Amino acid sequence: MAALWERLCLRRNKIIEEAAMTGEFKKWPESSWTSDAIQWKKTDKIAAGVDIGTTSSQAAVFVDGQLFGYASIRTGSDFRGAADAVIQKALGSSGMAVKDIGAVVATGFGDKNVTYATQSRSEILCIAKGARYLFGPSVTTVVDMGGQTTKAIRLYEWDRVRDFKISDKCATGMGRHIEVAAEILRTPLTEMGEKSLDVAFDPEPVSTTCYNFAYPEAAGLFRQGYKEDTYKENDVLAAYLFTVAWRILGTVGKLAPLDVGDMTVEKELGLTGGLAKNKGITRRVERELNMTALTSAYDPQLAGAIGAALFA
Amino acid sequence: MITAGVDAGLMNTKIAVLKDGKVIARAAGATGGGGRREAIEKIWAEALKAAGADPSDVSGVAATGIGREDVSFAGKTIVESLAAARAARFLYPGATSVVDAGADQTRVVTLGEGKDITEVVLNQKCMAGLGLLLEVAADRLEMTLEEMSALGPETRDPIPLNDGCPVFAEQGALELLNKGVPKKEVADAVTDVAVVRLLSILNDKVRPGKDSTVLIGGLTKNAAVTERLKRCSGIDFLIPEAAEYGGALGAAVFAAEQNH
Numbered sequence: 281m282a283a284l285w286e287r288l289c290l291r292r293n294k295i296i297e298e299a300a301m302t303g304e305f306k307k308w309p310e311s312s313w314t315s316d317a318i319q320w321k322k323t324d325k326i327a328a329g330v331d332i333g334t335t336s337s338q339a340a341v342f343v344d345g346q347l348f349g350y351a352s353i354r355t356g357s358d359f360r361g362a363a364d365a366v367i368q369k370a371l372g373s374s375g376m377a378v379k380d381i382g383a384v385v386a387t388g389f390g391d392k393n394v395t396y397a398t399q400s401r402s403e404i405l406c407i408a409k410g411a412r413y414l415f416g417p418s419v420t421t422v423v424d425m426g427g428q429t430t431k432a433i434r435l436y437e438w439d440r441v442r443d444f445k446i447s448d449k450c451a452t453g454m455g456r457h458i459e460v461a462a463e464i465l466r467t468p469l470t471e472m473g474e475k476s477l478d479v480a481f482d483p484e485p486v487s488t489t490c491y492n493f494a495y496p497e498a499a500g501l502f503r504q505g506y507k508e509d510t511y512k513e514n515d516v517l518a519a520y521l522f523t524v525a526w527r528i529l530g531t532v533g534k535l536a537p538l539d540v541g542d543m544t545v546e547k548e549l550g551l552t553g554g555l556a557k558n559k560g561i562t563r564r565v566e567r568e569l570n571m572t573a574l575t576s577a578y579d580p581q582l583a584g585a586i587g588a589a590l591f592a
Numbered sequence: 593m594i595t596a597g598v599d600a601g602l603m604n605t606k607i608a609v610l611k612d613g614k615v616i617a618r619a620a621g622a623t624g625g626g627g628r629r630e631a632i633e634k635i636w637a638e639a640l641k642a643a644g645a646d647p648s649d650v651s652g653v654a655a656t657g658i659g660r661e662d663v664s665f666a667g668k669t670i671v672e673s674l675a676a677a678r679a680a681r682f683l684y685p686g687a688t689s690v691v692d693a694g695a696d697q698t699r700v701v702t703l704g705e706g707k708d709i710t711e712v713v714l715n716q717k718c719m720a721g722l723g724l725l726l727e728v729a730a731d732r733l734e735m736t737l738e739e740m741s742a743l744g745p746e747t748r749d750p751i752p753l754n755d756g757c758p759v760f761a762e763q764g765a766l767e768l769l770n771k772g773v774p775k776k777e778v779a780d781a782v783t784d785v786a787v788v789r790l791l792s793i794l795n796d797k798v799r800p801g802k803d804s805t806v807l808i809g810g811l812t813k814n815a816a817v818t819e820r821l822k823r824c825s826g827i828d829f830l831i832p833e834a835a836e837y838g839g840a841l842g843a844a845v846f847a848a849e850q851n852h
Contacts, residue, residue, distance in 0.1 A: 334766050357734045357775050390770050428766065452763050460728055464603055466625025490759055492721040496602055496696050499624060500658060513625065 305468050306459035308554070311579060314349035314372030320380075328381045329588025330367060330397065331406065332390030335427025335456045336554055337362045338585035339370040341381065342592075349374065352581050359390040367396070383592035387584055389428065401591050403584055404444045407552060408433050410587030414576040415550040423532055423565070424583065425555030427456035432532045443536040450490045451527045455555050457491040461520060464495055467513070473560035476517035482564075483515050485523040488530075494523050517560065524555070525564035532569065550574050552583035593851060594645055595652045597843025598632065598666055599675065600659030602696040603724075604810070605632050607639040608840035609650075610848060617643035618837050629662045636665060652847035656839050658696070668850060673712045675842030677701045680806040682845045683832045688801040691829070692838065693790065693811035695723035700798045713798050718757045719789050723811050725758035729765060729782040733775045737813070743776070743783055745819035751781040761785045786811070787820045794825055803828045808838025 320326060320343045328341045337355045341348045351369035355362045363386075367378055378384075378396050386394035387406040394400075403424075411422040412435075422433040430447040447454070462469040486501070487493035498520040501511045511519075549571040555561050556573075557580065566573050578586070594616075599606045603624050609617040619639035623631040640647060647665070655666035656675040663669075672692065680690035680703060689702045698719060702711040715722070730740050751768065754760040761782060768778045790811075794800060805827050812818055812835035822829055832838065 357732060357769055357778075359770055360772065389766070393770065393772070428763070449763075450759065452759050457728075460724070460731075464624040466622070466627075490757070492724075492758055493717070496658070496720065499602055513627075 305462045305466055308469055308557075310351075310353045312349070312351035312369045312372065314370065314374050315347070316374070318343050318346060318348050320348060320374065320376055326376070326381045327589050327592035328367065328370070328384045329406065329585040329590070329592060330363060330384060330386050330394045331388040331403075331584035331588060332359060332363050332366075332386065332393055333388045333426055333428070333584070334390070336581060337366045337388070337390070338582050339366040340582055340585040340589045341370050341376075342589045347586075350578075350582055350585065352579060355390065359393040360395070363390065363394045385588040385592040387588045398592070401588055404431060404433055404441060406584045406587035406591065407431065408435055408441050408587065409439070409590050410583030410585070411550040411552055412439065413586050413590060414552070414578055414580065414583055415574040419548060419550040419574060421532075421535070421546055421548075421571070422550040422552060422583075423528065425455055425528055425551065425553040425561065427554060428453055430454070430528050430531045432535050434535045445531050445534045447527065447531045451531070454491050454524055454527055455553070457495075458524065458555070458558070461495050461498070464499065465513075465516065465520070467517060472517055472521065473558040475514050476521045476560035477563060479514050479518045482522060483511070483519040485526045486519050488523050488526050494520060498523075521558070521560040522564055525561050525568065528555075528561070528565055529568050532565075546571060548572055548574055552580045554581050556580035593848065594643070594650050595654075595844050595847035595851065596639065596650055597675065597840040597845070597847060598636070598653065598655040598657075598660070598663045599837070599839035599843060600628075600632060600655060600657040600663055601694055601810070601839075602658055604695075605635055605657070605659070606837045606840040607635055608837045608844050609639055609643040609645065610841070610844040611643070613848075615841065618834060618840075620837070623659065628659055629664055632659075632663055633665070652851045654843040654847040654850070656843045668847065670843060670846055672697070672839055673699055673701050673709065675839045675846065676808060677703055677707075677709050677842065678845040679808060679838045679842030681707070682841065684804070684806055684830050686804055687806045687830065688804040689798065690806040690808065691790075691794070691800070693723065693807070693809040695727070695810055696720055698722060698790065698793060698809075700793060700800065702798060702800075711798065713793065715793055719793070721758045722786055722789055723809075725761060726782065726786055726811070726814060726817070728758075728762060729779065732762065732765065733769075733779055735775065735779060740779055740783065741813065741815045743780055743816035745816070745823055747780045747784055747820075749777070750784060751777060753781045753785050755785045755788045758785075783814070783816050783820065786814075786817050787824060790817075790821055791824055794827070800827055802826065804830070806830045806832070808832065808835045810836045812836060
């Protein structure tokens with residue numbers, strides 16, 4: 281038994297050391313893709329959408345209604361620089377330049393920084409449109425879980441937004457602060473979700489008022505764990521991510537129902553934004569809402585950018 | 593006689609080793625995560641190595657901080673305020689109060705005669721995470737903590753930022769970045785938030801002595817904050833060398849008292 285415990289500790293330490301070498305627990309993979317099959321020079325319409333968020337920025341380029349390229353990068357401290365970099369990354373080595381794009385729609389918190397944009401559209405509209413592209417026309421409830429805010433959107437069956445709610449001010453930054461929690465709790469961000477699901481029972485959420493209270497409290501659970509031998513690393517992560525999910529549920533719960541007097545219960549839900557890649561959050565949201573999250577072939581973070589491109 | 597104090601904080605653990613009234617070794621490391629107990633033991637081994645001592649030479653270990661229950665080798669655990677008071681009295685016998693500013697909490701301890709503590713004031717809940725704010729802001733602005741610390745004692749053209757809570761301050765900083773405000777000015781504004789919040793606790797509830805107040809804790813590593821705080825409050829803080837080890841030193845002093 282002791283030997284097993286020692287081996288486990290060694291494995292843990294090894295993981296930590298490997299992560300420490302890259303310097304960061306909070307890293308998430310940036311991505312980009314450019315089609316090499318589409319001949320863009322002979323086409324009529326090239327359109328792009330650029331979504332500059334507080335934490336990450338995305339761009340999507342469409343050629344004659346077909347996805348030609350996309351990119352997702354970290355915004356950092358230079359919003360204008362991110363706006364320029366993300367479109368270059370989406371165009372890749374295709375030879376297309378920004379001036380070849382007929383129309384560019386900017387959206388997101390930093391939309392004013394997209395100097396090459398032809399117009400700006402609201403995030404809600406872009407996310408709704410993008411979600412329909414990602415998850416198909418049947419999706420009526422979309423929850424965008426971003427770095428700074430959570431947006432819950434309810435759509436009519438046709439292409440129109442019926443209602444939307446944005447998370448309250450005390451939940452600001454909940455998503456982005458999962459990165460900070462990853463650093464404090466010394467768990468790689470990409471492994472957080474899986475680890476938090478590997479628990480015998482789901483612990484109660486910690487303080488749900490603001491993230492500032494949430495992680496000292498989550499870290500405090502470790503202390504309880506050594507005393508009573510109940511809370512282990514995974515339980516702490518579970519409690520923390522349940523807190524995040526709880527805040528998201530609070531925003532979704534405020535949405536107006538699809539139709540007054542209509543008792544049909546929705547079964548499907550579209551989750552977008554960076555947090556949609558964290559299984560520890562999505563599974564808990566699904567469970568509490570008793571709905572199934574739709575899956576998409578594309579990165580759910582791209583919803584805003586794809587929606588914006590479709591508006592162009 | 594060798595004693596040691598362990599200050600297991602929210603983010604880092606600090607250890608100070610004391611021999612006959614002198615600090616002979618210090619060690620610190622990040623211990624926020626799941627293997628906290630093992631990580632603290634690793635730092636303990638480092639501290640002992642630096643001190644050139646064997647575990648059997650140490651006559652007493654006291655632990656303090658939010659993670660004090662995780663210090664497996666500690667004989668005693670004490671609250672943070674007591675450790676801060678002991679450290680202040682040990683470093684400056686004439687001290688009248690001590691301010692301990694860390695990653696999560698800030699506390700002001702008013703000292704009485706000898707070992708007495710007359711008052712302890714903790715930060716309001718909305719001031720939690722003040723030290724963390726600076727770290728998070730540095731990360732957001734892609735600046736190192738050293739760059740944040742080198743901002744200097746004065747803001748040329750202050751930009752007001754919401755100082756109600758670190759959450760709003762960060763949102764405010766983002767809005768500035770979005771407008772294209774240079775990141776140095778944003779960093780200035782965030783530093784001012786930390787100063788205003790510390791001032792509020794100093795002005796409202798306690799009357800710290802003008803030149804007998806000791807400042808310890810991790811926030812002292814940021815020279816911009818301490819310089820601005822000195823200028824705005826009019827208090828000439830006594831900042832000891834290695835002030836972030838204040839709590840650990842206090843615990844070590846406490847352990848030495850217990851063994852007398």
